[in-house]
Amino acid sequence: MPIALLALTLSAFAIGTTEFVIVGLIPTIATDLGIDVPSAGLLVSLYALGVALGAPLLTALTGRMPRKALLLALMVLFTIGNLLAWCAPGYEALIIARLVTGLAHGVFFSIGSTIATSLVPREKAASAIALMFTGLTVALVTGVPLGTFIGQHFGWRATFLAVAALGLLALAGSLLFVPRRIEHRPPASLLQQLQVLGQPRLLLVYAMTAVGYGGSFIAFTFLAPLLQQISGFQASTVSLVLLAYGVSVAVGNIWGGKLADRLGPIRALQRIFLLLALVLFALTFTAANSSLVLLTVLLWGAVAFGNVPGLQVYVVQQAERHAPQAIDVASGLNIAAFNLGIAGGAWGGGLIVSELGLIHTAWIGGLVVLLALALTSWSGRLDRRDPPSATAARPAHYAPGH
DSSP states (O other): OOHHHHHHHHHHHHHHHHHHHHHHHHHHHHHHHTOOHHHHHHHHHHHHHHHHHHHHHHHHHTTTSOHHHHHHHHHHHHHHHHHHHHTOOSHHHHHHHHHHHHHHHHHHHHHHHHHHHHTSOGGGHHHHHHHHHHHHHHIIIIIHHHHHHHHHHHOHHHHHHHHHHHHHHHHHHHHHHSOSOOOOOOOOOHHHHHHHTTOHHHHHHHHHHHHHHHHHHHHHTTHHHHHHHTSOOOHHHHHHHHHHHHHHHHHHHHHHHHHHHHHOHHHHHHHHHHHHHHHHHHHHHHTTSHHHHHHHHHHHHHHHSTTHHHHHHHHHHHHHHHOGGGHHHHHHHHHHHHHHHHHHHHHHHHHHHHHTOTTHHHHHHHHHHHHHHHHHHHHHHHHHHSOOSSOOOOOOOOOTTO
């Protein structure tokens, strides 16, 4: 295994940590900066918005730039963004820092697969990509709870300083070990990406992704304050709950991939969206009991990202039928839809917290996920009306958020 691939995996770990650790730090940041919890939740929305909007634009603009030079520039930008967060004097400065970091996130995962596959023989390309994206899963399992623990004991700024140090380490590894010359094809232009958005069946898949994750993140964005204010957990215990959630996510991602293999993406997505909605409805009633809420969070983790493999393979299947010249673009735009869902869910959750209260994020999130289930069933009916002639692609296991 090339050591350069480990540098990419470390980069993915750092990026995954900085994306999701904010969820565990929302109560701490809100208290320290003197803002309300919904305002702190916007830090999740704006980061995801930076990923979703920045990735296609910057990827197209940097298409002719050498891959190693672009990789190093992205890790410098990522490190600067986290250093800006570390020294942010107030809320507005922290927002700018999150936007800067989100821009680096989106482009990194656009070029990361190309770099990873260039480091190994062709027959090991899939394994190389899987290893790099393992950094995201490991971030949910260890980086997020550890970052939350650091923030609660040493201040939230210390978390961003620690992530910036990881960024510097990944930057050094990439500088030393990633080859200077990496062959690549220039990515699709913005015009080609916009043409993909003109395909109704692909837009339906993007809606499934955005609505499904939007519903989940209505509640997940405010999980830490819910655990403290309603479930009665101490702040120091929240990081342990997030650790349990991350382990459950890792298991659920593998299970979701196998389910999509066995049943096909539509039937797998129907089951997972239904289970996710039921878990969110259950959270409304279990949140006040510390034991029951812990069990609910474990179940939530198992289904929260289990739909990623099915969604990714399904968008590829639809692209093969409706936009065969732009399959990579279609797949990348599904990641943008994922982040738009996070942005919208976190923003909507903030409104719900302000107007109704924390507990209402759970059942309203469940209703939104049921809408994703309805969209999935509609897409399945359209498939049966016009069945594909080619053999369907089989899904790989994808990590959340990439």
